[in-house]
Amino acid sequence: MKPAAFRYHAPKTVDEAVAILARVAPEDGRVLAGGQSLVPTMAFRLAKPAHLVDINGVAALNRLTIADGKLVIGAGVRHAAFHKPACDGPLGALLADMVRHIAHYPIRNRGTFCGSLAHADPASEWCLVLAALDGEVLAKSARGERVIAARDFFKGIMTTALADDELLVEARLPLLPADAHCGFYEFNRRAGDFAMAMALGVYRLEAGKISAPRLAVGGAEVKPRRIAEAERALDGAAPGDAAFRAAAQAATAAIDPMEDNVTSAEFRRDLVLAVTRRALGRAAA
Amino acid sequence: MNTAPPPPRNARSPSLASRGRKDSWIGQSVTRLEDPPLVAGRGAFAGDINFPHQLYMRVVRSAHAHGRLAAIDAAAARALPGVYAVWTAADIAEVPPIDFREGSIPALDPYRQPVLASGRVRYVGDPIAAVFAADPYIAEDAADLVTAEIEELPPLLEAQAAPVEFSPGYSTEAAIIRQGYGDVDAVFRDAPHVVEVELTIGRHSGVPLETRGAIGYYDASRGILELHGAAKVPHRIQELLSRMLKIPPSSIHVHESHVGGGFGVRGELYPEDVLVCVAAKKFNRAVKWIEDRREHLIAANHSRQQLHRIRAAIDADGVILAIDDRYFHDQGAYVRTHAARVVHMTAGILPGPYRVPAYRAIGHFRLTNKTPAATYRAPGRYETTFVRERLVDAIAHRLKIDRIEIRRRNAITAAEMPYPRPLEALGEEIHYDTGDYVGLLDKLFAKIGWDKLNAEVKKRKAAGELVGIGVAMFVEKSGLGPTDGVNISIDASGMVEVVTGGASIGQGFETVMAQVAADALGVDYKNCRVIHGQTDRIPFGIGAHASRATVMTASATHIAALNVRRKALDMAAELLQTPSDALDIADGEVLRKDGRPGPSISLGAIAKNLEPTAKARGDRAPGLSAEGWFKTEHQVYPYGSHVAVVSIDRDTGGVTVERYCIAYDIGRAINPALVQGQIVGGYAQGLGGALFEEFTYSERGDPLAVTFADYLLPAMHETPEPEVLLREDYTSPLNPLGIKGAGESGITGVGAAIASAIEDAIGIPGAVRALPVTPQRIKTMLGRQ
Numbered sequence A: 001m002k003p004a005a006f007r008y009h010a011p012k013t014v015d016e017a018v019a020i021l022a023r024v025a026p027e028d029g030r031v032l033a034g035g036q037s038l039v040p041t042m043a044f045r046l047a048k049p050a051h052l053v054d055i056n057g058v059a060a061l062n063r064l065t066i067a068d069g070k071l072v073i074g075a076g077v078r079h080a081a082f083h084k085p086a087c088d089g090p091l092g093a094l095l096a097d098m099v100r101h102i103a104h105y106p107i108r109n110r111g112t113f114c115g116s117l118a119h120a121d122p123a124s125e126w127c128l129v130l131a132a133l134d135g136e137v138l139a140k141s142a143r144g145e146r147v148i149a150a151r152d153f154f155k156g157i158m159t160t161a162l163a164d165d166e167l168l169v170e171a172r173l174p175l176l177p178a179d180a181h182c183g184f185y186e187f188n189r190r191a192g193d194f195a196m197a198m199a200l201g202v203y204r205l206e207a208g209k210i211s212a213p214r215l216a217v218g219g220a221e222v223k224p225r226r227i228a229e230a231e232r233a234l235d236g237a238a239p240g241d242a243a244f245r246a247a248a249q250a251a252t253a254a255i256d257p258m259e260d261n262v263t264s265a266e267f268r269r270d271l272v273l274a275v276t277r278r279a280l281g282r283a284a285a
Numbered sequence B: 001m002n003t004a005p006p007p008p009r010n011a012r013s014p015s016l017a018s019r020g021r022k023d024s025w026i027g028q029s030v031t032r033l034e035d036p037p038l039v040a041g042r043g044a045f046a047g048d049i050n051f052p053h054q055l056y057m058r059v060v061r062s063a064h065a066h067g068r069l070a071a072i073d074a075a076a077a078r079a080l081p082g083v084y085a086v087w088t089a090a091d092i093a094e095v096p097p098i099d100f101r102e103g104s105i106p107a108l109d110p111y112r113q114p115v116l117a118s119g120r121v122r123y124v125g126d127p128i129a130a131v132f133a134a135d136p137y138i139a140e141d142a143a144d145l146v147t148a149e150i151e152e153l154p155p156l157l158e159a160q161a162a163p164v165e166f167s168p169g170y171s172t173e174a175a176i177i178r179q180g181y182g183d184v185d186a187v188f189r190d191a192p193h194v195v196e197v198e199l200t201i202g203r204h205s206g207v208p209l210e211t212r213g214a215i216g217y218y219d220a221s222r223g224i225l226e227l228h229g230a231a232k233v234p235h236r237i238q239e240l241l242s243r244m245l246k247i248p249p250s251s252i253h254v255h256e257s258h259v260g261g262g263f264g265v266r267g268e269l270y271p272e273d274v275l276v277c278v279a280a281k282k283f284n285r286a287v288k289w290i291e292d293r294r295e296h297l298i299a300a301n302h303s304r305q306q307l308h309r310i311r312a313a314i315d316a317d318g319v320i321l322a323i324d325d326r327y328f329h330d331q332g333a334y335v336r337t338h339a340a341r342v343v344h345m346t347a348g349i350l351p352g353p354y355r356v357p358a359y360r361a362i363g364h365f366r367l368t369n370k371t372p373a374a375t376y377r378a379p380g381r382y383e384t385t386f387v388r389e390r391l392v393d394a395i396a397h398r399l400k401i402d403r404i405e406i407r408r409r410n411a412i413t414a415a416e417m418p419y420p421r422p423l424e425a426l427g428e429e430i431h432y433d434t435g436d437y438v439g440l441l442d443k444l445f446a447k448i449g450w451d452k453l454n455a456e457v458k459k460r461k462a463a464g465e466l467v468g469i470g471v472a473m474f475v476e477k478s479g480l481g482p483t484d485g486v487n488i489s490i491d492a493s494g495m496v497e498v499v500t501g502g503a504s505i506g507q508g509f510e511t512v513m514a515q516v517a518a519d520a521l522g523v524d525y526k527n528c529r530v531i532h533g534q535t536d537r538i539p540f541g542i543g544a545h546a547s548r549a550t551v552m553t554a555s556a557t558h559i560a561a562l563n564v565r566r567k568a569l570d571m572a573a574e575l576l577q578t579p580s581d582a583l584d585i586a587d588g589e590v591l592r593k594d595g596r597p598g599p600s601i602s603l604g605a606i607a608k609n610l611e612p613t614a615k616a617r618g619d620r621a622p623g624l625s626a627e628g629w630f631k632t633e634h635q636v637y638p639y640g641s642h643v644a645v646v647s648i649d650r651d652t653g654g655v656t657v658e659r660y661c662i663a664y665d666i667g668r669a670i671n672p673a674l675v676q677g678q679i680v681g682g683y684a685q686g687l688g689g690a691l692f693e694e695f696t697y698s699e700r701g702d703p704l705a706v707t708f709a710d711y712l713l714p715a716m717h718e719t720p721e722p723e724v725l726l727r728e729d730y731t732s733p734l735n736p737l738g739i740k741g742a743g744e745s746g747i748t749g750v751g752a753a754i755a756s757a758i759e760d761a762i763g764i765p766g767a768v769r770a771l772p773v774t775p776q777r778i779k780t781m782l783g784r785q
């Protein structure tokens, strides 16, 4: 439980951070954000980075603001910043609802939104929200910067499109219109654990019918994603248990569930069915 | 013989007889003496103990469940700067495998764990080398550099599978345990009904917040080997080390420090404890080892895993005629210090509170390629209460008789006490002392509003909810003898020192012993310093296990305190020129009993007058001090019942514990708040084993629960506050204060009650056959549409 030796860097600016990263990335240099995933991994020696680039001192990354119809979340913003709505309207309320499911209070005080995205645990709430809303991230390296869309960002269990020398500078979530309905539900065995399955549903009503539905599932597959089959089942339907059940069944049929020694694929499907229906039920409530 | 006569049954202790005195301490929920340093961050846990120039040890462990250990290459590790030494088995060839507490047991000796494995590795976590380095980081770096050449062998992962060879001439079935009485076969042949069930208890164990730690220190100036960080049974550790290392016991000092949870797993002699001692002596430097969490989950004793195939012969009214049990005990890779204790006790205590006219239990004590198993809080009882109560529920269902009614018909009554049973637990014949099992259940029902609860649950069920009630009854055992002694002395300031051979594993031992001493002496309990876990202060001690500390050590403390009291009054009588039977002690002052004005004298002053050179002493032995010894033939048998109410999420299999109620008759509670704490803490751990905690393994024998992300302990959200009914109806006649133990009552019935409640909720009789009852298992029971 003692990490292997590493060299510690504490840049003060984004440019400095990416310059150091450019140098140390080839020697397994890594960004240290809240440390809530990286530090335990190092303690177990599952990761032995030779360099840590600590971005906690980079003040510019603490940005949490609205720009171009998007909520912009800098890499220094902690989970706890979402305990109270970070913006007006449904998005702020949704994030405030979801954040309560992330770990425990002390962890939320350190862990960062962008760290969760970079870490890309399949059961991360923030990864789910990025996927569901088709958010995007801004990545920067000494080579330049680029915007990566959610659907291109997540590659698999704890793998993303970020290159080793890239700093995830910020994440951007589109604001939700005031009449958006959204609902989130997750199942875990203990409060604060990573979800065994979770779902997020968002839609609007047009003439009493569901329009522009988004339905994403996390924790069940190797990465969170929108489930087109479920969205088709919702589109144009009257909101209610019949439609939600149909969408949940479609999601359950569409997924390729993760399986391990203690969780069967069959059980994972049971959970996807339950969480999808309930998330949509909450959206309608 | 006890040095003080026991008072009559149900009587109060002599000093308590002086009604309402403010220094009658027994029965009061006074605050804990232990707490001030702990809440101020001044505790001294194993991690806080340091010696100059100490080395840090890191153990290299097998990554394979079973294999031939062909070679170990430690050259790279040895070459790392800061590394002092790397040992493999060959470096400590003279150190024998770890002995059993009770000494050699020839049939089991071949299954003992070597301190470092050689030739074979038998579980993931088996120590194969030890690194000693200047700091813990270097030690871990070096450990990573040690490579082992292991040819994998097929692992044996199930105790019910056919045994194979353990070592030449020895099977993985180390023993077959048999207990029983009566002609079981004949009863089954003629029985109107036979109910048969197969039940399994998952592998889980005690997971204290503080992991284990051991610091070995050799004081060459005095020729004393010290082991710090011990707990639970320091004198046994001293004895074991003495035997294994061939050092006189009095040249080994074992010291207990603060302990962050014991629960049975901490304090046994493990390979790491032996290693730090041997290394400290060889290197002439202190050696420190602190276990990490992953190590704890694969290296400290596991527990509980059993499979029972059990059947009951019953008559048409549901009266049990016989029980026949065949069970498989998954011991893991080696037989550790407890030898066959748990597997043996299982057979002895399974019948619990019920009359069982004929009984047979056959236990298969089998080794597998998993972490070795031993005792965890309520060993044998958590398991057998689950098995027995499931069986009783199955009987009720088969005969369509109410499950409470079945229990009433079969429970031993108060009129039948004392109730001997020709079975053994911990080497003693079982002999229930006192109790009214059904009476306690009824008191619990009255407290919780049983009829109303049932009506509510019925209504919710009718409305489609999955909600259910579970019940479990059990008999505990506690206070393992045979004897314990305590020395009490009072210094010239009046401070009382109570030197015990007991151990404090966080349960409030110091407070309880201080209360008992203060009560008999007539002093403030805060004026009592209680010593425990220090083998250099007292040559004998039983430690703290098997819920025995309060029964045994408090009884000895009580006797020692009465002896000191007698001596104080005798001296005071002369000094005050008043007959000793006219004197009393209150608040540390000896004064007239009748309250009439007159001279008084403090205990400190009396101590001064008893100093070796004091004239007033006369022929009295020097010192205001005395010993007290307590001896008992039998353990005591407290008892209890649990009721659980759970609801189940049909879609996810999630379980919510809505209510949990525990009734327990402790005989006499020295400190009710501490007893309550024991019960609540036990209950939380019980929930772990019932719903969450399980050491799972892959087909290759890789442990899958090696962090707290996979080994799920119940936390605040999952542990609703239980309702506790603590009764003092039936004191034990077997000790002067009438005490029964409390340490394990909260945990014993939880697996059984939760399983029963879940089965009631899902309404599928016989469905719940295994612990823990996980959401996935519940979904499987419910079937899928």
Ligand SMILES: Cc1cc2nc3c(=O)[nH]c(=O)nc-3n(C[C@H](O)[C@H](O)[C@H](O)COP(=O)(O)OP(=O)(O)OC[C@H]3O[C@@H](n4cnc5c(N)ncnc54)[C@H](O)[C@@H]3O)c2cc1C
Pocket: A030, A031, A032, A033, A034, A035, A036, A037, A038, A039, A040, A075, A101, A102, A103, A104, A107, A110, A111, A112, A113, A114, A115, A116, A118, A119, A121, A123, A124, A125, A126, A162, A166, A167, A168, A169, A192, A193, A194, A195
């Ligand atoms: C007990 C426990 C329970 C938890 N439960 C949950 C839960 O229920 N849901 C959940 O979502 N999470 C959970 N977490 C994880 C937690 O949310 C972490 O905070 C999060 O996963 C990582 O964020 P961090 O800021 O701590 O990142 P770090 O641990 O510092 O880093 C994680 C990884 O991301 C990389 N990284 C971080 N920031 C950047 C960046 N800006 N640019 C490039 N790379 C970066 C790091 O190099 C590292 O590889 C839990 C953690 C614990 C300890």
